[in-house]
Amino acid sequence: MPELPDVEVFRRHLDATSLDREVSRAEVRAGGELLDDVSASTFRRHLQGHAFRRTHRHGKFLLSSLDSGEWVAFHFGMTGFLRALGPEDPEPDHVRLAFHFEDGGRLVYACQRKLGRVGLAEAPEELARERGLGPDALALDGPAFLERLEGRTGRVKPTLMNQSVMAGVGNVYSDEALFQTGLHPERSVDELAEERRLDLQGTLHAVLETAIDIEVTGFPDDWLLPHREEGAPCPRCGGEVRRLRVSGRSAYVCPRCQPA
DNA sequence: CTCCATGTTTAGAA
């Protein structure tokens, strides 16, 4: 479920399990659709005999430096995830990459739908520049958030999800932040007063932090997320949750808590 | 069979 909080949880998992262990073999099981701008042999050559050194996250990208000097950049599409396995652990379905360690354990990258991409990068800043990513959403404080929204005229939900405005917010967490701020997703950014924008920033920040703290499981029952379904009762007012189409995606709202 | 799903990219319209 990879938006910013999910990717941050993957990053911590990689840190806790896979740093400074020599990759004895890098297995590329997928065809050309997975590796981004790098051949399987080049990718293997940069990984094999090397180790993950330190990780960084920018938006929905997870990067790790290697002692070969390169960085690996993981993007998870809609269904990707990373998991470290012990020698005896069963493998999940749809494994596309496996980084084998000498003790028989391995770090696997799995992706059911083939929308994820993995590649090499010079550095995190370089990747962000190439991809045109805005600052990481969690790195924005109030004034920086205002600066990113300055002059924008689009609707608030697509703006939050625009990776060049800020990186990391997707469909689910934009819905959650807007719900908790009491903002309708189709409100135009330019009609929001400064206090409203700051409120949104504070709420978004808290939502992302909380989701990471609970490792994206067991969400508070007064959040929209566990009730993100057409006709479900709103956890705050008891009204009915509705599904709208906003920029081609489903947006869930409580019309009473989030007036248009 | 139909519709839906946490993402990105592209083309074209306004």
Add this chain to the structure above:
DNA sequence: CTTCTAAACATGGA
């Protein structure tokens, strides 16, 4: 230039 829409990409679950 910005913004919006639709379609495409792959696959599986309801």
